[in-house]
Amino acid sequence: MSERTPVERQVERILDERPEREVEVIVQMDSGRGNLEKLELAATEGLHRRRFSQSPRELLPLPYQQRPSKQDKQETASTSVLFAKAATETRALARIQRLGLKTIHPLLQNGIVREALARMAEPARKGAPATDKVSQFWTSRSVPLRLKRDELRELWREVETIRAIHVNRRLSLPPLQETRQHPKEIEDLLVSTWGIEKIRALSVWGAHGIRGKSVTIGLLDTGVDPSHPDLKDKISHWAEFDSLGNLLPDSKPHDSSEHGTHCAGTLVGGKESGRYIGVAPEARLAAALVLDGEEGGTDAQVLAGIDWAVETKVDVINLSLGGWVLDPETPPTYTEAILSCVASGIPVVAAIGNEGQQTTGSPGNDQFALSVGATDPQDRAAAFSGGRTMVLLECDYIDPKYLPLLYSKPDLSAPGVAIYSSVPRGGWKAMSGTSMASPHVAGAIALLLSATSIRKKESGAHRAFLISDLITGSVEDLGESGQDHRYGFGRLDVLRAVDFARERGY
Template structure:
């Protein structure tokens, strides 16, 4: 039982907790499956079967005591609010690995700049990573790729985002099934269409795929997007993040029914995290995404410049984490540094533009803000360009990461490592053009 669970029980007599089971699904056979839909269902079915086979005792105990239980299969856990006596009994069960407090994490704070005026050229981050040169020289703008974010939502009617939304049909109408998920029903009860009551999610989506004439804000403007509202407003609850993680693996209708693993995105951007870099609670989710062929992109956190400040889930070995730098190619002071608590591995993996980044905002306008949240979607968009240009690399995460790594511009830093790979910059500054060029052979 985690220490903060004990503290909560002592202070209030009850706690909202996750009962995490020991059993883990074996997903090792997934990468051998070449069919996208079959691979997705393999992962989902293995996870669901493991949860169904091992959660019965916990769920029965809670039901016998008249307590509501919310089961999750992506982490093999059951969420419930229970008193101290019940939690003690649960913790003593042989199939239970851990009792963890349900928490919320704040949406990463961002520093606002000037909104700026649109120009005829792409935004500075697009030019800096040479994504515009990819468009011109390779004719690649992300077509055929679906990206997602787990964030505060998206203003789907924004002029820079509406045509890229997968839920928009050829006649201009919208069908949000399989393209939008709002587990906490913030956008309506039930939630019938995407919304963003913060702005953060609209901004990160814009950096991935946004474009509106002169407003060339997105790295891969021909890609399609879908979204899950894992952050209710200014914070993200564990419940919403896990529910969103499951939906990413097998998107559903907006009412949560009829999941379809074949509708999952190729790439998911996560511009959120906890300052506690050693928190492994979301690791099973990231591992499941990777097993299904989804590229897991994360921000590294805004707790710099101290060493060892990387947040989770960006700190996980399975996550591809991004630091942030400015228009002068100087690392941002706020950009969290490694090493990671997980085996002292180098983090971030790479760095991207994250200071004064202009993108779409939730009131239909554009705003320049700063944070590793802004850097991460530059990387996600670059993966979309690579996978669009070279379809054989799609779902091949182990083959894609070295392309990003080896083409990054080496930049020396502190906190340990080398000029080519260190805990300030990771492998260096993102270079989308070099990455697509290498991928093309």
């Protein structure tokens, strides 16, 4: 009896766990790897070496245009240096998109898929919109489908280039806690929120005279209230997607909850409350609604939002969302999409999750996401903040010598307890969660890009890896030496990141 393929095992697991007559899945195609394979190999080697790093400074990049020596290549944990060693070309965004859509084409020609798409023109449930469109996610080389059980059993046999099949998971609104009583150090800080002061964003504003101007941050969340006084005229692009990733053409900017507006305030908010709330108040937002309030969202909505954000040419993406993952094995749903972002020069910042120690959420636990845990005003790890060792047991693009690949999450931590920020209808609240920590990091990246010439001097994956290395390599080292499950490599320090970048010629 022949050994079962990974796709066959995935299908069997889906059928065992899902009793429905029709199952919503995301079918991912083999991309043929090419340039992405070299990118993945370099990043994987970096992950492997990080396990033995004793200090975040080992992640810092070399000075601009300095060729790495043989010793540098052998000893560094900097992904940007390792990727330079791979000596791969940087592909233009249009070419990456074209290649992604090309891999999907054979799937759309299949008879099972055509029948499924015809049925999907009808609403899946009461109140859901009908659609005659086919969602195609080029960053992840995937298509969302609603398949009957027998169709799911047969599809992978009929289309040889199917790489993986995942359930289109329902993603709940991240659990948040409003904080009503604040420590004295928070109450006494009147100029800004404690998080902005702690990561030294105020010092970047003063020392370098920049606040994020000309940078666009992609925010995939519950939406945003554009009429809030702290966010007025800061939404440059808007989109909303349904549960199968279809764009809703008549949608206007709004927030289906409070979550997105709160994250937006931490990213780009002003001082209308009497204190500064945003890390990069002169940056702009490209906001997409991928979580519909209490109804939540789906993986397909998020993947559609990632496609849209890259096409909108954002500089960084913030994902304060995810689904809790019980197993230590990394779910591959978002890996290809995040790699496509990286290949386009866009780092993806994601919250690690709010279920506490030895838990993580996806996509925050993906090996290529810049994942963020939460700290409090005393630089203690928040009790709710997730983190653990993840494992890749099998992977067709990773050198077998690295398998099984073990890596730790989060990558770093940032303020995420009692974070004061905007909420819809002109209000403000203090909330806690790794959802609040992630925007501090994405906002810090906006400051880093605004304060340096990184966007002019680097492109593609070199740029994305360089940004991640600078942000992670410059943290305030907390907890155990090296990377741990509570702090990652340490707590964000954006002033040090900017200073290291400038000192190295970026």
